[in-house]
Amino acid sequence: MTAISSTSATAGPAQAGWRRRYWQPVRRQPTAIAGLVIVGLFAFMALFAPWLSTHDPVVQNFADALQGPSLSHFLGTDSFGQDLFSRVLHGTRLALGIGVASVALGMAGGMLIGLVAGLAGGKVEWALMRVVDALLAFPEIILAIAFVAVFGMGVDKVIYALAVSFIGPFARIVRSDVLQVKALPFIEAAQLMGVPRVQIILRHLLPNVAPSLLVQAGIRISTAILLESGLSFFSIGVVPPTPDLGLMIAEGRAFITMAPWISGFPGGALAILLVGLTLLGDGLSNAFNPRSQGR
Amino acid sequence: MNKLYQLNDVEKSYTVGTRPGKGFFSGRTPLLLKALDGIRLDVEDGDSLAIVGESGSGKSTLVRLMLGLEAPSDGRLFYQRQELGSMSAADRQLFTREVAFIYQDARGSMNPRLRVRDVLAEPMLLHKLCSEAQVDSKVAELLNRVGLAPEMADRYPAELSGGQVRRVAVARALAVQPRVIFADESVAGLDVSVQAQLLNLLRDLCRDMGLTLVFITHDLGVASYLCTRIAVMYLGRVVEEGPSAEILAHPHHPYTRSLLRAFPSFDRPLTASLSGEIPSPINLPACCRFASRCPDARDACRLTDPTLVQVTARSSVACLFPLNVPEETPAAVS
């Protein structure tokens, strides 16, 4: 066995430790920083949309319809005379809202199934994993469309539809993480010390399963937003006149040659947001990947 | 003296796959790995016992059984006159407090997301040995006892060096004020200086606190430095057991003698006294398991499997022709 060297102990209070553990690995990844900036900007816009908007996003004014970008309408107006700037802001708000909500819900459901499967083992695990396999057999968008077809359209239905399609991947990730962590020595050490089962799960198992899960969740938010926009584009997502980026792109289709900004600005915003989310997700997963962390 | 542990003919077997049976229709017979065979061992209160063996000796399996992680396949294992498998929940909880284990992989035995303070506080709070308010002072006291600075309480296990993390493992074992501490190769793989510090720490702690220590190692030097009694294991059997001084000076079993000879020393030339590989513990022959490598093997050794018998006042050996045994003097009437 190689002799383990005594590394020089790094002095530092608890706060420095936090920074060193979380901020520095992120700082070293340029993709994470770029993603953080973009997403941060969009999150800010989304959060303060009601105050940043210049007009009410759903008020129609046919007199001002199909106008290009100007001082009164920063991004122009669409065919209903609605201000695109305000609609894009609110659309971002909706997109991020739906994305986060559906991923959170899917994560909760998947975590429950994965946890039970990983801990129970045996027939229970087998049965649950077959259910998950069934869910995973469908492409996410087909599953979402099926759900919307059965339960109807609207923001809340879209959230549930997307959540269902995320349960599968999360369940699988959680189960494999649980299996891995379960076999680590400190779980057995806790059992030996007499720590009750519930406390082992909550204190020792979950916190070690959570990090990779959170990174996965971050990555899936971009998938959720894309799916949601897709559904809305095909008119089976949110109901007009809800300001939704996908819906706006669809609405602008007829006017592509005359007024390209009606599809262009929402489309561009969506693209940049997705790129930002992807960069952030990649960067975070690289930053916290134990192998790429140069110790 | 109070007997803490009593092992009566404990055995542990595992089924590791199958092999074709004899004859066309016999199906497959299971391959049996007998990790432990006929273990007879006592551990008394205040003892320090070293379990010495190489790979395949079964020493780690033996400790897992004594910790209650697995049940013996045969034989009976008593802790304070109770069998581990049939303890009540309350007794079991008490057992987890009285018996502490220091893992070989000290860093892996701690939750990487907990700070040292939380790692040490967990067992204390669990067994209600102190209140929430007293945690900080108790943690500082423990760290001090193992020679670590109090600032270490804020670190994470991943930030500590190899020697430091093993000290924290020792501190955690002490936190519950146990009666028995088991340690699995706790000093292997360390630099000599760090190893020396840790050995001195363990030795002093056990002496000062009157703890019972069961230490697993492959190193006879470490075994004799830390413990007053040594049990040598080979392929699942205790082949020799007795006081350290006696075993080192006059080994009774040929395997112990080979181990001693193979131990590098400054004064004595290194002797490769044992040839061949350690045989596989799967499907052991029904004779002395050391016969295939023993330099003194005779015909009788290839027929009978010796059991552990007492040969001197304080030591036992499992050998048909033990070494260094004083001639039996007729009971002379003074």
Add this chain to the structure above:
Amino acid sequence: MQAAGRALTDGRASAPAATPGISPDVNSTTPDLLQIRDLTLRRGRAAVLDKVSLSLKAGRTLGLLGESGAGKSTLAMAIIGLLTAPQVDVQGSLKFADTELVGLPEKHFQKLRGSRIGLIFQDATASLDPCFTIGQQICEPLRRHLRLSRKQAIERAVELLDSVGIPDARARLAAFPHQLSGGMQQRVMISIALACDPELLIADEPTSALDVTIQAQIMELILRRVRSLGSSAIFVLHDLALASQVCDDIAVMYGGQIVETGPADAVLRRPLHPYTVGLRSCVVELDSERLVPLPGTMPGADQMPDGCRFASRCAWRQPRCETARPPLEARDGRLLACWRIDEILAGSAA
């Protein structure tokens, strides 16, 4: 199979009375096989090896001792050219039989490795390719360096496996590494390392991962083969007692520097440098009464102080030790790097 308890010191090169392999004795006529002068290896800002000077004569074995982080493995890697720019910056001179190795192009190193310099690493499991059979791995250097035909290589491989004590050698050629035990794998490593009769063998902790009875067998095997070939060997070890039985000469390293070198008997029975003294008193022997550990820990490579690197842990330290690095000087048949060595010598003679 009864192995006679053969002592490893049988056949040890009888040390000429006053000329140990690493002495500065200029009258010695045997040329140095390996000569290292002021070798400095930097990784970034840190000097992982700092002005290391050593020499090794043909037919002698040298042990590199020290704690982890001292640079022993780094030195071994540097000698065989596994550490080169751009990861590290190498200065100084490293001569192997009149060939300067510092700055040698990789192409030339490949001709040396496996043929004139053999390597044994600690973890045989990691060093053997799991996808190829033993036979393929032994034959590779034979065919590459010695240009043997396939048939000839196979015959030689069987011979080699036999010589390292692997039973059923011909059948074993078709086995994969995972089918062998740890001790067997290490024997295969040894036979690969010695396949082309190298002049220099470098072994980095060759037996640390093995059981102690197997360790004795393997060490005895390595020494026997090295002596019969008349090769030199460098052993990187952390076990001082093992080093005392296996090496002719010892070089003790600390913080990337050599602090003491000399004949193994002398250095380990009568250590002079405070670090060697401290190491010696930490070693667990069968009759140790009380171990005396060294205080503190070795600083990391990027936190090395000016002056003597051991000063912070040394009982003999003086202000001078903290500002200026002591040079290696010859004393009493050895080389020592300590400002207070004369006082220490006077004290031990008293």
